Amino acid sequence: MKKRFKIILILLISILSNSQKIQANEKIKIGLLVPMSGQNKEIGQSIIKSTRLAVNKIDNSLIEIIPKDTKSNPEITLRSAKEFQEMGIKIVIGPIYQKNLLYLDEIKDIKFLSLTNKINDNPSNVISAGINANSQLLAIKKFIEINEIKKTIFLTPNVEYKSEIKKGISSSKIKIFKNYTYDSEPTKLTKQIEKITKYRIRKQNLEDEIKRLENSDENQKEKLINRLKKRDTLGKVKFDSLIIADFDESLKSVTTSLLYTDIYPKEKYFITFNQWFDESLLKETHIQPIYFPSINKKNFEQFSREYEKKFSQYPNQLSFLSFDLVGLIYYLILQNNFEVNDKLFVKKNKFKGKIGIFDIKNNKINHVLNFYKVDNSKFKKIF
Numbered sequence: 001m002k003k004r005f006k007i008i009l010i011l012l013i014s015i016l017s018n019s020q021k022i023q024a025n026e027k028i029k030i031g032l033l034v035p036m037s038g039q040n041k042e043i044g045q046s047i048i049k050s051t052r053l054a055v056n057k058i059d060n061s062l063i064e065i066i067p068k069d070t071k072s073n074p075e076i077t078l079r080s081a082k083e084f085q086e087m088g089i090k091i092v093i094g095p096i097y098q099k100n101l102l103y104l105d106e107i108k109d110i111k112f113l114s115l116t117n118k119i120n121d122n123p124s125n126v127i128s129a130g131i132n133a134n135s136q137l138l139a140i141k142k143f144i145e146i147n148e149i150k151k152t153i154f155l156t157p158n159v160e161y162k163s164e165i166k167k168g169i170s171s172s173k174i175k176i177f178k179n180y181t182y183d184s185e186p187t188k189l190t191k192q193i194e195k196i197t198k199y200r201i202r203k204q205n206l207e208d209e210i211k212r213l214e215n216s217d218e219n220q221k222e223k224l225i226n227r228l229k230k231r232d233t234l235g236k237v238k239f240d241s242l243i244i245a246d247f248d249e250s251l252k253s254v255t256t257s258l259l260y261t262d263i264y265p266k267e268k269y270f271i272t273f274n275q276w277f278d279e280s281l282l283k284e285t286h287i288q289p290i291y292f293p294s295i296n297k298k299n300f301e302q303f304s305r306e307y308e309k310k311f312s313q314y315p316n317q318l319s320f321l322s323f324d325l326v327g328l329i330y331y332l333i334l335q336n337n338f339e340v341n342d343k344l345f346v347k348k349n350k351f352k353g354k355i356g357i358f359d360i361k362n363n364k365i366n367h368v369l370n371f372y373k374v375d376n377s378k379f380k381k382i383f
Contacts (some may be wrong), residue, residue: 133168
């Protein structure tokens with residue numbers, strides 16, 4: 001009886017061992033949902049190239065990237081996803097845009113790593129892999145704590161992504177003194193910034209003080225009056241830093257309005273969201289220093305050089321993210337004994353990619369970001 005049990009045990013071990021070897025030698029098929037035609041096809045083609053670059057870097061013939069077209073259309077995205085399902089593919093990078101996630105909850109047995117940074121209202125089988133608001137606010141929170149900043153006001157534009165910001169503030173537990181929503185329309189914006197900074201009150205304070213001095217017998221009053229006349233306002237504001245959740249020209253409009261109301265970046269911390277090293281900020285010397293969280297700049301530049309050398313064109317930011325996602329998936333599959341299942345993104349795990357550190361837990365991805373400032377027309381790393 002004991003001998004028979006030993007034989008059965010040996011057979012079971014042999015079967016399991018062979019099964020693992022077969023499984024380990026199967027192709028690791030990763031789906032890729034991107035626009036390969038239509039107005040966003042250049043973005044899609046760049047992402048396809050970057051994933052192939054990643055496969056070459058990993059140098060494992062078992063990895064296979066299979067791209068399919070979304071045409072930036074949710075119905076076509078669903079059709080392509082169903083084709084992946086028929087092929088037995090369990091994990092897909094993409095789609096890019098949140099609008100294309102609309103029907104993907106119908107594909108229960110595939111996990112989609114969308115390149116969007118939006119996390120609200122996504123289907124349960126979709127993981128947002130973009131640089132979301134929570135990741136950025138955690139980096140900003142660290143900067144605030146390091147510099148012992150006490151009173152931070154938050155400026156959020158009245159746009160679609162404001163709900164993402166609100167959720168990020170809550171989940172990151174960043175301490176905010178006051179939170180304001182502003183209108184991006186220039187004339188309305190200026191009036192709102194005036195109200196937030198109490199510009200009219202401080203301007204009146206200045207006028208009152210000049211009048212007081214003019215009617216006083218104080219020594220050197222002319223000198224004091226001339227000094228005051230060079231100012232725009234008098235009096236302090238109740239904050240020491242501002243977080244401006246904005247980008248591009250809209251961000252510049254907000255900072256210009258702040259300067260107009262006598263709030264300067266050399267006196268108050270101007271902090272914003274990930275600017276992806278927008279070089280136009282280097283020319284805006286009047287709003288420097290300005291601080292922001294972002295990806296690893298050195299690695300991004302190295303990736304861009306390699307990509308340009310290989311494909312004779314410059315990559316977009318989503319290409320860099322998709323490059324890392326191939327490495328992330330490969331790493332997690334290795335950790336999971338070459339098995340692709342629902343556990344891949346559940347267990348707490350960290351992956352160091354080119355972008356930075358991916359923090360994975362409960363089917364969510366956060367990024368541990370670096371922090372930079374634009375000062376003297378240069379990007380400078382803080383941490």
